[in-house]
Amino acid sequence: LSRHPLFQIMLVVQNNSAARLHLPGLEAELLGAAVDSVKFDLTIAATEQPATGALRFTVxxxxxxxxxxxVLDLTHRLIRLLDRATAAPETxxxxxxxxxxxxxRTLLEQWSGAPARHPADRPVHRLVEEQAQARPDATALVFGEQRVAYAELEERANRLGHHLAEAGLGRGDVVGVYLERGIDLVVAVLAVLKAGGAYTMLDPEFPAERIASVLGHTGARLLITRDGLSGRLPGVAEVVLDRDAEAIAARPAHGPDPVAGPDDAACVMFTSGSTGRPKGVVSPHRAIVGTLLGQDFAExxxxxxxxxxxxxxxxxxxxxxxxxxxxGGTCVLQPGQRPEPAVIAALVREHAVTTMHVSASLLNFLLDEYPAAFTGLRQVMTGGEAA
Structure with a gap:
């Protein structure tokens, strides 16, 4: 290892009297020794001065x-912290x-820039609805041979939203979306939001125990699924899209009455559980909107x-x-539940994808094995692990 395996920063407080070496017939003096190596990334030593009670720092x-x-900046901040702590010990x-x-000022103004301007007063589904009104015929979704315009997406989500409300979905209720990736999944997500609920994604490839745990933690009492997946999760009411298709199609095409606001929950995401039990994170509409609109990390x-x-x-x-x-952009949905490098490369080429987000390991694999996949891309984002 190029670093200490247990810790990399050490703080030492020397508050004992300095030892003196006494040898008969000799005078001994303590001298500092120059060193050209360090044991840790950073070592801060504070030595109490008996005569004054002050602390002398070496780094x-x-x-x-x-x-x-x-290092000088870090040292000055430490001294500033100690000065203020001793001046107001009750703080x-x-x-x-x-x-x-x-x-x-550097952090808040120079580095952060001006505050982002975004429609913080409107929920996610309302902003999608505004795009449908502004560009109804523009392509919103692509999945295989299917292309769905904004107007069609809005109408389908409205009808299902009414159906969910009739099924008892209310403001703040969590709904499990138990579907494979595809057009129906996106319609279901938007419909849940329109009816005032929050969605949590249930991957059909996950073990039943994991899905049952998610349902238990969220208190979800309603599930959106399809005929082939129906009945796998007992104890939860279901809206089965293909089985209920006729009833859903009979619902109004206009949007349900506004229910959710920007501070209401939009989704509940769960960690992988690699460090123990999966942990749920509730994300409100305001957080999603603020992350994606009025920002400059991507176009x-x-x-x-x-x-x-x-x-x-x-x-x-x-x-x-x-x-x-x-x-108002277009979302191309990759078939299958897991990222497939060959499929990703083909979709980027076929649909002139401009923006892609992949994990660091997948990014490296694509660079090595499918470098042509990056031709035409304008934006590539990565994260989640060391590159």
Missing amino acids: DYAADLFEQST PMSRLDVLTGAER FGPGHVWLQCAPVSWDAFALELFGPLLS
Whole structure:
């Protein structure tokens, strides 16, 4: 290892009297020893000065990792923290400011830029509806040979939204979407939001125990599924799309009465559970809208074609789906539940995909095995693991 396996930063407090060496007939003096190596990435030693009670600090750092200016900044912040803590010992540590005014302005103004402007007062489905009104004939979704325009997507989601409301879905209720990736899945997600609920994605390839755990933690009492998957999860009411198709088609084509607001839950996502039990994260409409609109980390808008290939239970699903739908772009849905490199390369080429998000390992694989997949792409995002 190039680093200490247990910890990389050490704080030492020397508050004992300095030892003196006494040898008969000799005078001994303590001298500092120059060292050209360090044991840890960063070592901060505080030595109490008996005469004054003050602390004398020395800092050793790995020059391969830190520049001297960085270490000086860290040291000044530590001293500033100690000064303010001793001046107001009753103040909680979390409220002690370690930044100078100039540093704070750099963080909040120079580096962060102007506050993002986005329609924070409108929920996700309302913004998709506005795109349908502005460009009804534009392609919203592509899945295999199917192409769905914004107007058609809006109408189908409205009808299913009314059907869900009649089935008892109310504001804040969590609904399990138990479908494979495809057009029906997107319609179901939007319909849940229109009816005032929050969706949680249930991958049909997940073990039944995992899905039952998600349903139990969310308290979901309603499931949207299809005939071939119906009945696998007992104890939950179901809306079976193909079985209920006639009743759904008879529902009104206009949107349900507004129910959910920007602070209501839009979705519940779960971690993988690799460190134990999966943990649920509730994301409100405001969070999704604020992440995807009024930002400059990527370009959004008509003319952009996004690929949706992340597993539907991942957080990237919302980015890849609502990134285009909230801004008038097109979302290309990859068939299958898991990202398939060869399929991704083919879809990018066939549909002139402009924006793609993949994990770092998949990005590296595509670069090695399918470099032509990046021809024509304007934006590639990655994350989730070290590249």
